Amino acid sequence: MASSILSDCSSCATSRLLPLRRALHPPPPRFRPSPAPAPSLTRPLSASPTPLPLLPRARRMAALSAAAAAASSADPATALADASAKIIDGKLVAKQIRDEVGVEIARMKEATGVVPGLAVILVGSRKDSQTYVRNKKKACEAVGIKSYEVNLPEDCSEYEVIKNIATFNEDPSVHGILVQLPLPRHMNDENILNAVSIEKDVDGFHPLNIGRLAMQGRDPFFVPCTPKGCMELLHRYGVEIKGKRAVVIGRSNIVGMPAALLLQKANATVSIVHSQTKNPEEITRQADIIIAAVGVANLVRGSWIKPGAAIIDVGINPVDDPSSPRGYRLVGDVCYEEASKVAGAITPVPGGVGPMTIAMLLSNTLESAKRIHNFK
Numbered sequence: 528m529a530s531s532i533l534s535d536c537s538s539c540a541t542s543r544l545l546p547l548r549r550a551l552h553p554p555p556p557r558f559r560p561s562p563a564p565a566p567s568l569t570r571p572l573s574a575s576p577t578p579l580p581l582l583p584r585a586r587r588m589a590a591l592s593a594a595a596a597a598a599s600s601a602d603p604a605t606a607l608a609d610a611s612a613k614i615i616d617g618k619l620v621a622k623q624i625r626d627e628v629g630v631e632i633a634r635m636k637e638a639t640g641v642v643p644g645l646a647v648i649l650v651g652s653r654k655d656s657q658t659y660v661r662n663k664k665k666a667c668e669a670v671g672i673k674s675y676e677v678n679l680p681e682d683c684s685e686y687e688v689i690k691n692i693a694t695f696n697e698d699p700s701v702h703g704i705l706v707q708l709p710l711p712r713h714m715n716d717e718n719i720l721n722a723v724s725i726e727k728d729v730d731g732f733h734p735l736n737i738g739r740l741a742m743q744g745r746d747p748f749f750v751p752c753t754p755k756g757c758m759e760l761l762h763r764y765g766v767e768i769k770g771k772r773a774v775v776i777g778r779s780n781i782v783g784m785p786a787a788l789l790l791q792k793a794n795a796t797v798s799i800v801h802s803q804t805k806n807p808e809e810i811t812r813q814a815d816i817i818i819a820a821v822g823v824a825n826l827v828r829g830s831w832i833k834p835g836a837a838i839i840d841v842g843i844n845p846v847d848d849p850s851s852p853r854g855y856r857l858v859g860d861v862c863y864e865e866a867s868k869v870a871g872a873i874t875p876v877p878g879g880v881g882p883m884t885i886a887m888l889l890s891n892t893l894e895s896a897k898r899i900h901n902f903k
């Protein structure tokens with residue numbers, strides 16, 4: 528991208544979007560990226576195996592497995608000498624947030640009799656989607672949100688889905704509506720997501736909510752859960768964002784793009800690295816904050832990381848692992864083993880961003896019920 532001088536007219540009024548009360552629980556230990564290079568600087572960055580360019584997915588995967596093999600044969604003596612990053616514990620923070628949401632829901636119910644309601648629409652029978660929906664339902668029950676579930680067959684019509692959305696739009700006991708993605712191929716996501724009332728769009732996927740997120744001086748009704756969870760982790764670990772360089776890897780509508788908008792709203796200088804980016808490693812290495820959301824296992828290597836950077840790894844990629852009971856294990860978009868020796872702080876996978884996504888969904892549903900019932 529050509530460099531140009533931009534006039535900065537960003538507002539800082541919306542740098543913080545979460546109205547949750549946090550006096551209830553002490554925050555986790557604070558992490559501050561050190562301005563001075565971390566001790567790991569003594570380790571030359573070139574010690575990392577071959578850097579990987581962004582390639583078409585199939586080629587990327589092949590290149591990645593070769594690089595991963597090289598990584599595992601790294602000199603163990605070097606590894607021992609390395610400093611290690613602070614772990615950003617998403618599981619712990621998500622639990623704190625769920626507890627906070629639960630307390631607020633009880634307070635609201637006591638004062639108004641209103642119980643927040645979340646409707647989930649699942650189309651088809653993908654195993655992973657069924658698991659996610661089941662987990663969301665459990666999480667709702669645990670905090671006192673009433674959940675409503677509709678299961679539609681894979682071959683149902685778009686009209687059928689929209690009809691169900693319309694019913695929930697009108698239902699006063701429902702404060703949030705979530706259409707589980709991905710939808711079957713024959714459906715147009717846009718038509719379906721457009722049908723969700725923006726006041727109940729707890730996923731924050733409605734184009735009007737995204738549009739407001741992108742504009743100065745306007746706020747969306749809801750911020751998408753995963754990027755909101757990423758920001759919450761940075762805030763709760765005391766990572767300074769204002770004036771920092773941030774790189775978002777990936778530009779999806781549901782994570783990368785809104786994450787970049789949120790970082791910008793929080794006054795970071797943001798670059799987006801994607802499949803057509805010429806020098807992803809070099810650009811990423813300039814970042815104080817990295818949010819990786821491409822869905823490519825171990826794409827970001829140690830050599831991509833500026834010493835002391837804070838890393839939020841959104842990827843949840845299954846890789847074969849015969850020694851695990853499921854036959855696979857989950858890894859992020861960031862090569863954790865390498866990154867944790869260079870970074871100042873990093874989220875693990877699992878136990879990082881994943882649990883935060885669900886916590887933010889509960890938080891958005893509570894926020895919606897409060898707004899609809901004008902409960903402060």
Ligand SMILES: Nc1nc(=O)c2c([nH]1)NC[C@@H]1CN(c3ccc(C(=O)N[C@@H](CCC(=O)O)C(=O)O)cc3)C=[N+]21
Pocket residue numbers: 659705706707708709730752753843857876877878879880881882883884885
């Ligand atoms: N409308 C819509 N909204 C979503 O928010 C949405 C969606 N569709 N479709 C699918 C993705 C995926 N997603 C996850 C939520 C929690 C974990 C999670 O908690 N993961 C655990 C690990 C789970 C495991 O071990 O299998 C973790 O990372 O620690 C992961 C993924 C929400 N999504």
